[in-house]
Amino acid sequence: MAMKQTYSVNIGGRAYNIDADAYTLLDRYLDDISSRLSGYDVESMEDIEARIADIFNEKITSEMQVVNIEMVRRAMAIIGRPEMFGGQKRGFSYQHDPSHSNAPRRLYRSWSDKVFGGVCAGVAEYFNIDTTLVRIIAAILLFIPPFPAFLAYIIMWIVVPQAPHYVK
Numbered sequence: 001m002a003m004k005q006t007y008s009v010n011i012g013g014r015a016y017n018i019d020a021d022a023y024t025l026l027d028r029y030l031d032d033i034s035s036r037l038s039g040y041d042v043e044s045m046e047d048i049e050a051r052i053a054d055i056f057n058e059k060i061t062s063e064m065q066v067v068n069i070e071m072v073r074r075a076m077a078i079i080g081r082p083e084m085f086g087g088q089k090r091g092f093s094y095q096h097d098p099s100h101s102n103a104p105r106r107l108y109r110s111w112s113d114k115v116f117g118g119v120c121a122g123v124a125e126y127f128n129i130d131t132t133l134v135r136i137i138a139a140i141l142l143f144i145p146p147f148p149a150f151l152a153y154i155i156m157w158i159v160v161p162q163a164p165h166y167v168k
Contacts, residue, residue, distance in 0.1 A: 006066055012046070012053030016060075018067040026052075026072045032082040044085075051079060108163035109156075117157040 005020040018026070030049070037044055055075040056067055110121035113131055120138050124131040141149035 011056070012050035014053045014057075016053075016056060016067050017064070018072075019069065022067050022069040022072045025069060026075075029072075029076055029082065033085050036082055036085040036087060048079060051075075055079075107160055109160050110163060116153075118162065119153055119156045119160065122160060122163065123156075 006017050007020065007023045009016055009018050009023065011026075030045070033048060034045055052075045055078055056071060059071050059074070060067070105126060107126045108122050109118035110125060113121040115121075115135070120134045121131045124134040127134075138149060138153065142153075
């Protein structure tokens with residue numbers, strides 16, 4: 001078993017031990033939210049950090065327990081996506097999660113960029129291509145008889161799960 005580096009951090013005025021992957025994800029997430037708030041809105045960031053600390057405290061059973069990446073993801077799911085805090089004013093995104101660099105990609109229907117069910121946006125995200133290009137190709141394929149693209153779209157709409165809110 002490999003040892004994992006941990007950090008001591010202060011979140012919402014409380015001290016926590018947090019593993020390296022969780023720290024990186026949480027730091028990026030908070031930076032992304034901070035980049036969307038006005039420079040004068042320090043109080044909102046303090047409130048967000050206090051809420052994250054409350055969420056961590058719900059799961060921590062001892063002072064020696066280390067905050068892990070699952071706990072951070074849970075807090076992110078509860079707090080919400082950074083986009084909820086406004087448009088990005090400076091560049092940074094938490095969505096480059098280092099713990100997922102070797103993880104297999106999953107196909108999801110998009111919940112944020114959908115026209116009809118989010119299938120085209122989900123395929124575009126999966127293949128890392130422009131959503132508009134996928135929609136144009138899908139529209140062209142819809143007019144080719146005997147309409148297999150329409151059937152494939154409907155099947156994907158039913159079978160492919162909708163993305164969790166913490167997935168891009």
